[in-house]
Amino acid sequence: MARPHRVLTAMTLLVLVAGGCVQGDQALEPHNERKGPVGPIPTGLDRYYGQELAWGPCSDYATTSADRTAFQDPALECARLEVPMDYAHPEGKTIRIGVLRKPATDQQSRIGSLMVNPGGPGASGMSAAASLTTSVSDNELGERFDLVGFDPRGIGASEPAVRCLNDSERDTERLDSDADTSPAGVAQSEREEREYAGKCAARTGVDMLANVGTRDVVRDLDVLRSALGEPKLNYLGYSYGTRIGSEYAESFPGNVRAMVLDGAIDPGQTTVDALVAQGAGFQRAFDDFAAWCAARSRCTLGHDPEQAVQQFQRLTRPLVDNPVQAGYGRELSYPDATMAAIQALYAPTLWESLDTGLAELEQGRGQTLLSLADSYFGRDASGRYSNTTDAFDAIHCVDDKRVTDPEEVRKADRRYREAAPFLDDGNQPSSARDMCAFWPVPVTGEPTQPQVGELPPVLVISTTADPATPYQAGVQLAQALHGRLLTYEGTQHTVYLQGVSCVDDAGTNYLVDLQVPPEGTRCTG
DSSP states (O other), X not given: OOOOOOEEOHHHHTOOOOOOOSTTTOOOOOEEEOOOOOSOOOTTOHHXXXXXXXXXXXXXXXXXXXXXXXXXXXXXXXXXXXXXXXXXXXXSOEXXXXXXXXXXXXXXXXXXXXXXXXXXXXXXXXXXXXXXXXXXXXXXXXXXXXEEEEOOTTSTTSBSOXXXXXXXXXXXXXXXXXXXXXXXXXXXXXXXXXXXXXXXXXXXXXXXXXXXXXXXXXXXXXXXXXXXXXXXXXXXXETTXXXXXXXXXXXXXXXXXXXXXXXXXXXXXXXXXXXXXXHHHHHHHHHHHHHHHHTSSOOXXXXXXXXXXXXXXXXXXXXXXXXXXXXXXXXXXHHHHHHHHHHHHTOGGGHHHHHHHHHHHHTTOOHHHHHHHHHHHTBOTTSOBOSHHHHHHHHHHHHSOOOOOHHHHHHHHHHHHHHOGGGOOSSOOOOOOOGGGGOSSOOOXXXXXXXXXXXXXXXXXXXXXXXXXXXXXXXXXXHHTTOEEEEEESSSSOOTTSSOHHHHHHHHHHHHHOOOOOTTOEEEO
């Protein structure tokens, strides 16, 4: 069965160098701070909710080359939060959560902390917050909120980190097309998936894998709220971060002040239905790309959008058996070519690169497409990978119901190919189960409509042609949380704080003044 694509925000995919300043851009002095406990404290967790945080420079928290640049900003400060590995045994092993903060520039008018998560699952909230500092530096968000990004357990600067493959193994894995759907091909694919699950268990630890899901992340988030001295949570969740937000709202409704949930996950959708809906979303984005490309003087896929899928398949399918050279001793595989397209379809700003990459592929070269795929997988120029993909797999395998019946897998693969024909490699649907079927720990979450108590109004933002989280998912989430839906008419994944003034103004007014936009509000770029 095709794996679900990670749902990363465009903001995460195109990380900006953090900017902004505090008090003339002076470096913040290291200091210890104890502001908790604040609010209700679950039994046995007093020491966590009231812990002291040691704030200091962020450079030592960087785990990627982009972070090493962004985290040098003297206006940022970082700390680690201690939480139980297993909340059922808070007296046992502990882990540490990486936290980054950009203090409000107007401390006298400060409202509180705004916690940010960019989704994935597996993306770094610290990186996301650092990249957003330029977007909030000259508005009320930056003036009145501390911008706080946290790396969920197992991710980025949090310790320990989920690890499954080393850099060389990940490079090799990306060259394997797994396109053979014969019985022998299925057996080989499942053997590789079983081995992958085994490496995750050996390198991360079974106890960590058992407690890495969203169930536990929302409890970490409440500990962080208290340790920061916040009686109520202000939260900005993008993409898969909307699932963290909705589960927090269900678990701690009385602790919520405001939530902006942009690019929603439908909380009640089954694993297969979510996968198929996402495939349809990427197909629609591909169709929009094809129409945009066809209107230009030069378009590799031609000037008839109706033929774009066939042309894309003509260019990419030969890669299944014959990868092309991509420079520096590397090759472009079929999986990387399709992932490059997925990467570019997250935001129209990358469509030019996709057309360029396809033009190179037509000439037997793969540099641009491989670069797009590298960005998707978190590989930097030195060949080092972030652990985003490893963490995505670990969280996905405990958050979602597993599909273990081979015939169900085959049906799901068939549905996905029908929903996203540009990603169909031309082979018969496969019955090969993914790594989750062999995962060494049980599922700890399940798709379900949240049952919320007395919850303040929540703002859900949904984009009409969002490729990764379809528009209807936002409609469903807003209804489930009894919140307000803000519609953005466009083709991209997530939109708040990305330069669309109608959306940015509505979201900021809500966070500052708790005023939701009028019912039925729609924005355009």
